[in-house]
Amino acid sequence: MTQPPTEELPPLRLGTRRSALAMAQSGMVAEAVAAATGRRVELVEITTYGDTSREALAQIGGTGVFVSALRDALLAGTIDFAVHSLKDLPTAAPEGLVLAAVPRREDPRDAIVARDGLTLSELLEKADPAHPARIGTGSPRRMAQLHAWARAEGLALETVAIRGNVDTRIGYVRDGRLDGVILAAAGLNRLGRLSEATEIIDTEVMLPAPGQGALAIECAAGDPELAAALAALDDAPTRAAVTAERTLLAALEAGCSAPVGALAGPNPASVPGNAEDELELRAVVGTVDGDTVVQLSATGHGAPDELGRGLAARLLAAGAAGLMGERAK
Secondary structure, three states: OOOOOHHHOOOEEEEEOOOHHHHHHHHHHHHHHHHHHOOOEEEEEOOOHHHHOOOOHHHHOOOOOOOHHHHHHHHHOOOOEEEEEHHHOOOOOOOOEEEEEOOOOOOOOEEEEEHHHOOHHHHHHHOEOOEOEEEEOOOHHHHHHHHHHHHHHOOOEEEEOOOOOHHHHHHHHHOOOOOEEEEEHHHHHHOOOHHHOOEEOOOOOOOOOOOOOOEEEEEEOOOHHHHHHHHHHOOHHHHHHHHHHHHHHHHOOOOOOOOEEEEEEEOOOOOOOOOOOOEEEEEEEEOOOOOOEEEEEEEEOOOHHHHHHHHHHHHHHOOHHHHOOOOOO
16 A cells, blocks of 8 residues: 655644753754654653642652653554653663653753842852851752762852742742752753853763753654654763763662662763774762762673663662662652
């Protein structure tokens, strides 16, 4: 039977959260998929539990709260594929779905938007010792590393748990309720608002969440033709890096809201041209107050999942399990 011309095929339905950031991310993916497949792509807005709940992510578990409704729509066939922020994606592979592509990663680092254009160091140094700088973030990972860094520098700060979209969070600084807020640099950049960041935080100070800055394109396993088409957007170095990071997270049995940071990339100590596939994986686990932190790194060739599992085992041997609170099962 002859296939109809490409232009007669129905549009591909891309499921996305409704937030401005999710829509911006999905819009970029829609353009790339349309270019790769020759088919129109329409966005289907879906509200997730994480969007409607007003509880802190640490209280509702974090894992999957921005993802489940999109996955349900995929399995029900009401959308053809979905775009997620990879850091929100549970590490367990879902039955009936496939991670078809992980596009090239944006800057994985965190950024601070602070009053008066100050950097993180300047903000803390200028604060009255009796009234520490107040920094907003809903992430236990960020809280743990902020407190640990400030303690090491002999400075004081107060972290304030916040939620909300980018406008809401930056608004806390603009109206003076907070001295600064921490956001993902990738999100700010995708919204065209990176210029509002007063500093991109060095990874020596704060490691990002596993998978931060990367997107995940998911579709039904029962549609191998679409999965193959979406695979054109996959970036091999990004997939290798996030595989190492997420395998570590899974081996730690930690959810995406746990105080765990991880970042993989080419080993900077490699001899140029001699170890193109050698990855360096750095990871940190700490208590939210920053009082106790375990930070280790590892390098390896080949299988990034083995690198992740190996470093997770070392972290657990160093006491990481006791720093994460209740571990995911």
